[in-house]
Every structure is written in structure tokens, then in C-alpha cells.
Amino acid sequence: MSEAETDEPTFVVTKVNRVRRRHERGHYDRKTIYEILDAALVCHIAYVIDGQPYCTPTAFWREGDHLYWHGSSASRMIRTQAQGIPVCLTVTHLDALVMARSGFHHSVNYRSVMAFGHAHPIEDRAEKLRLMDNFIDRIYPERSKLIRQPNAQELKATTLMGMEIETASGKVRNTHVGDEEADYAAVPAWSALYPVTQVLGEASECPRQLPGLAVPEGMADYVPGATVDSVMTKAYRKTFGG
């Protein structure tokens, strides 16, 4: 995909990424898709080894139309993905449980993205170091400056994988209970929506903390009760702007 194409506001819709069921929930614009991705720390990646699909959870982040994750250089997932195989990287935020008056209309609210591309390892050492700093800072703003830099052994043991988003789709449900018209009056079942959030608790300091260290400025948004998606979104913007 050329730079020009990357600037397009929407991803091209193909048979791979078209949202077929509940197509009214589908989104192909980069703004929506980027927001869902950048609010997440963990994704699930589908890939195939010898005809067997695997679904592996891992941390990831986005830069432009590229997604990055990492793993042990010796892992089967990484060794397989390094061959340039097709992958699907999916992010899901669960936002609510929705109880209805029929089983058919029970639902959940969510924001999800499926991104399709081919995995490749980042071989260039300087690029790898730069990206690994971004990986830390994207979660904990400016932390890469505070910590020890990777040594040769760690760099060798860790493979950084990248993937250009060749196509992607977002899917969002953010509505209330929706029942068959006749059921509202006919079915005396108490119905409701329960919001769901993923939140941070209070920091538990490392028991071997050096005395006198202050909580770094970059952690200002890490307060008890803050939602993980809001903290990830803020950290993302502090690190990459936008």
C-alpha cells in the first residue's frame, strides 16, 4: 500500500473484511478503526501452522497503518509468523451486557477490529530499538528513558513482528435493549443493560523499590479506577500525538 493510499480515510472493502452480518454495525474508516486499536493493550492473533489455526493473545500497538507485537525468537508462533504468513489481528473491548425479553435479542455492547495482513520480522537493529522504545512508551509515556536499554542477548531473544494493515473492519454495538415490538408488552421479564469497564487498581510497588524514587510524571493517568482503554488512549496520544 502506497503512502497516498495510506492517507485515504477508509480501508478498501474486500471479501475478506466486509462485515456481512449486522452490516449496520460495520466501520471501515481509519479514524474509528485506529481509535479502537489505540485504546487496547492486548489483541488476539490468528495464524496457521500445518493447517491448524492458533489464536494467541499478546500485547501490540499501532503506528500509522502498521501493527507491531513481539515474542520470543524461539517461539513457534514467532518462527512461523516470521515466514510472512497471513494473520488476522483482532481487538475487542467489551462495553456492556444486554439482557432482553427473548434469547435471540440478548447481546453485548462492544467495539472490535479485525485487521488483516502478512507478518514480518523487524530486522534492522536501529529500527527495532526505536520501535521497542515506542512499545514501552505507548503504554507508559516516556518510560523508555528511565529504564535500562536492551542488551545484545535480550535483543537476540526477542523478535519484533510487524504487519501492514492490508485491510480491516471495525464493528461496534452501542445501543440499549432492543426487543421484538410485541415482546415489550407481552413478556414480563425485567430487562437491563449492565455497563462493563476494565479498570486499574491501586499500584502495588515493587517490594525491592530503591528508596526515594517518585512516581514518574508519565504515570499521571494511572490512577485507581481509571479505565484501561482511556489510559491506553491517553498514553498513545502522549507518545504519538493526535
Next chain:
Amino acid sequence: MSEAETDEPTFVVTKVNRVRRRHERGHYDRKTIYEILDAALVCHIAYVIDGQPYCTPTAFWREGDHLYWHGSSASRMIRTQAQGIPVCLTVTHLDALVMARSGFHHSVNYRSVMAFGHAHPIEDRAEKLRLMDNFIDRIYPERSKLIRQPNAQELKATTLMGMEIETASGKVRNTHVGDEEADYAAVPAWSALYPVTQVLGEASECPRQLPGLAVPEGMADYVPGATVDSVMTKAYRKTFGG
């Protein structure tokens, strides 16, 4: 897999489910794997269409060594899976963010399961109705008795998929900051673990609620601030025992 084998306390370890990296985090016993599965509402399923892997989030539940989920009968996912293809169903609970003194030792605490098997549709009507009631009750105890039963059109439009767990592995990290020994003293980076929980908010009643309906008894555990995994575990036990 025979009934006798199903009663074995651990899943057979094969090249598919063996935890190779961080093998000390690996678990193959049914008790650990069932607990992680039964605490979850949402999984991610990897499957392959025309060589392209897909990773789709969906609600699911377990009965014995079988996993179930559903979808629109017209969806590509369901139409493909109904052919009996191999799938990998993965559940992930994010429990903490762990900041360390080197990028290499940054981590997250989690509980995850990867379960492998072949998908098949539940064709028997009575079995399908029984399982669909379980699907509701497993989330909202005894709710299936309160709601309208599925009509013929809904039953036709919904395919219930099942999968016997042929093999599975669990992976758990539940430790604190772990750094290179030399780094504790040498690197003055404030380090900590942030617990993460997924919690329920206050119920938002359906705006078209019939007057005079009480909150059903089965919802007693659905209180603001309750963690989704604890509520799912309790609902599971109320419905299936254990």
C-alpha cells in the same frame, strides 16, 4: 475422546497444545483450564477460510469437555465452521500490568486458555433448545424461564456450534515485578504492578420496562463493582453446579 478419557484430570499434551515458551506458566489440568474458561463470557475463535485466518470474538460457554457458541446461520464464519473445520478457541483474562526496570521484563499478569478441536453444528432441535437455555442461564441464572422461547424463525436464523476439546493448554502469570538481579540496584526506575479488573457498572433498565417488575433473584450477583469473572463463575456454578 471416550467418557473414560474425559474423566482424566489432565489434557493430553501434544505438539499442538504444548506450552513451549515460559513452560513454567503452562497448565494442562482440567480444573485450571475449566476455571479460566468458566470465568469468561467472551472468547476469540481462530479459523481458516481459503487459507486466510480469521479471529472472531464471540460469547461462549463450556459443558464438560464441550464448548459452545452461536452465530447467524447466514454468516460466513458459521457456514464455514459447520463444515467441521479445526478451530482454536482462546480465552484471556488480563489481571495486571507489570512495569519493570528493563523493557525485557515488562509484562502482564493473565490467565489464558487455548482449546483445540473441530467445530460442528448442533442439529437436533431438542438439544439445541436445551443448550440455548443453558447459554442464557449460564450468564443470567434461571433467566431462560422468564423470557420468551425462541420461535421457528429465530431457531432457523441461529446456528449453535459445538466443539469437543480435543486438547487444550492454560497459561498463567500471577507474579510481581521480576527484574535482572543487577537491575534492582542499578536502575533507578520506579516500578510497580497495576491490578486490572473488568467490572460491572450500575444496571441501566430498559426504558420500556413494564411497571412493577422486580429485579429477578438470579441477578443477585450483578452488583455495581462486581468483577465480570467472579459473576460469570458464580452464574456458571448456579447453573451447572460445582
